[in-house]
Amino acid sequence: MPQTEHQLIFQNVQSDHLRQWFAETLAAYPELLPHPIYLRKVAMRYSTMRAQPVINWGFFRRAHRHYRVDFSNHLEVTVHVKVRELPREVVVGWFAHELGHIVDYLDRPWRGMIAFGLGYALWSRYMREAEKRADSIAVDHGFGAEVLATKRYLINHATLPKHYKKRLRKYYLSADEIEALITAYEEEGEMPDIVEI
Numbered sequence: 001m002p003q004t005e006h007q008l009i010f011q012n013v014q015s016d017h018l019r020q021w022f023a024e025t026l027a028a029y030p031e032l033l034p035h036p037i038y039l040r041k042v043a044m045r046y047s048t049m050r051a052q053p054v055i056n057w058g059f060f061r062r063a064h065r066h067y068r069v070d071f072s073n074h075l076e077v078t079v080h081v082k083v084r085e086l087p088r089e090v091v092v093g094w095f096a097h098e099l100g101h102i103v104d105y106l107d108r109p110w111r112g113m114i115a116f117g118l119g120y121a122l123w124s125r126y127m128r129e130a131e132k133r134a135d136s137i138a139v140d141h142g143f144g145a146e147v148l149a150t151k152r153y154l155i156n157h158a159t160l161p162k163h164y165k166k167r168l169r170k171y172y173l174s175a176d177e178i179e180a181l182i183t184a185y186e187e188e189g190e191m192p193d194i195v196e197i
């Protein structure tokens with residue numbers, strides 16, 4: 001019998017609604033069914049949410065890899081914005097984006113994952129491409145409105161630090177770019193190439 005339920009493990013996530021929203025978002029990603037997926041709350045210095053493969057024996061065999069989405073509830077951005085206080089649409093858009101990263105990792109052998117990690121950390125263009133792919137995959141899974149809501153929320157939220165907003169503009173798709181993705185997805189059911197501005 002084919003597997004129909006995701007293997008979802010929560011680590012340090014007390015909020016019932018965050019658990020619920022993550023499970024609902026994950027349900028739209030059937031290609032992740034074979035992989036255990038963790039949602040973990042953890043203190044992070046430089047990011048608010050991130051998606052990574054778990055480094056264990058499964059890491060070396062694509063089919064057996066585990067993946068983890070980490071979110072921070074303490075530092076930097078979340079001093080100003082607590083994840084558990086965000087509206088549903090914004091959180092779901094964010095989760096959908098992180099799961100988009102994981103889909104983007106699925107076909108990469110372990111050496112490819114290490115190359116990805118280095119490229120992401122060292123080369124801003126590589127990072128922007130990766131962020132673009134994660135948004136595109138999320139839109140492709142039906143989360144266009146939510147991804148847009150996340151973007152608008154972060155850009156418009158008055159209390160976010162300036163350097164964080166600057167980073168958002170530099171590395172992430174703009175609301176207009178996401179709207180173009182959604183329109184193309186609705187009209188043709190496929191993703192267009194995004195033109196660099």
Ligand SMILES: [Zn+2]
Pocket residue numbers: 097098101130131134
């Ligand atoms: Zn991302």
